[in-house]
Amino acid sequence: MTKMAFVFPGQGAQYPGMGKELATRYRGSRSVFEQVDHELGFPLSELCFNGPEADLKLTENTQPAILTMSIAAWQALTDEGVQPDFVAGHSLGEYSALVASGALPLVEAVQLVRGRGRYMQEAVPVGQGAMAAILGMPPERVDAVCREAAQGMVVSPANLNTLEQTVIAGHIEAVQRAGALAKVRGAKRVLTLPVSAPFHCALMQPARERLALDLEAAVFADLSVPLITNVDADVIMTAEQARDALCRQVTSPVRWLESVQRMAELGVSTFVEVGPGKALTGMIRRILPEAIVFNVEDEKSLMAFMAICHV
Structure with a gap:
């Protein structure tokens, strides 16, 4: 039996206009943006939908924006009845994957990534x-x-x-x-x-230490969908494993190549990139030329994917 994985993009995938169509067309997606706007106390949705691009590129905005857009796309898929066998995310995308797996509430994840972005930015002086x-x-x-x-x-x-x-x-x-x-x-x-900073290396140790305190205070649950981690390229299922993976991730390399290969070993032949852009789609096609790969980021791409699902 072939299996399907949802994969979630990381920083760099953002663009003005992302999520606008989903929020307009799908009630569940709109609710995701409304929840996050309320939690943050400012209209992040406006930044996603209309920019300006310069503000969207600021790390403390970028990280919650990509997370929110990714979960809005995931919510549209979920409302259509599509469920993955595995989830994974590239760097920041691992937080989206954990929300999709049921391990982390959306509002908790948004606050975590906002802090994460700031800590990573401040860990190394600009220019070093x-x-x-x-x-x-x-x-x-x-x-x-x-x-x-x-x-x-x-x-x-x-x-x-x-x-x-x-x-x-x-x-x-x-x-x-x-x-x-x-x-x-x-x-x-x-x-x-x-x-703006050298992510995923030993210079991020100050960020890791600050984030560890936030992760310890955050409420995690065991996963309902297995996740392949960045740090080990292997399956986790428990709340404690999730917390540990996010902490270690800050100073460790993102093992995306091995993660995709591991999912293939576990029987995954269909990958759906859920969220803005097609960066992971391109990578997966280079790693596994025989894989079936989609991306879902707007109504057109969602409808194209659903048409295949119903064949």
């Missing part, structure tokens, strides 16, 4: 950290390049996205050294990413 995408080099070789380039500084794989794409993070000088060395060692391209 960087991230870069290494293209056309296997993950294990990128790891070796980082070790060689570190020279007492921090630089390490942060997002292991596909066999051909690994994002590195750390001190800006070390990231630059690693990028230059990767080119010498055969990488096709090195792209410096326009991010």
Whole structure:
């Protein structure tokens, strides 16, 4: 029996206008935005629907905005009777996945990611950290390049996205050294990413410590749908495992490649990216060319997916 996974995007997927059509057309999606607006005390929905883009890009807004939009899309799918066998999320998307799994109430998740965004932003002074995408080099070789380039500084794989794409993070000088060395060692391209902090590396330890206090105070439940974690690329089912995974995630690489491979091992052949953009859709197609992959972010994409479901 083939299985289906819902996967949820992370930071960078946002765009002005996201969720507007869903909120207009679907009562459940509209209710999600209304809940979050009430919880935050300001109209996040307006920022999602109309921008401006500059405000939407601010980390403390971006993280709750993507989470809310993703859950609005998930609610539309749920209201149509679609249930996944597994869930997973890329970085920030893991919070969306935990809401979808029943482990975390939406309003709790929104407050957690708002703090998470602020803590990650404040962990490293602006201009001291960087991230870069290494293209056309296997993950294990990128790891070796980082070790060689570190020279007492921090630089390490942060997002292991596909066999051909690994994002590195750390001190800006070390990231630059690693990028230059990767080119010498055969990488096709090195792209410096326009991010405000070096996420998912040891420099995020101050953010991890602050977030740990929030996670300890948050109310988690055991999961009703199995989740594949970023940190271990394996299944969790308990509240304590979820709390631990979110804490460790801040300073650990996102093992997306291994997570997708693990879901395939568990029988998943259909993946639905739930939320803004198609970044994960593209990655999954590169990892598993034979997989059936959809994205659901508006009425058109939802209807296209539902048409296939009813065949």
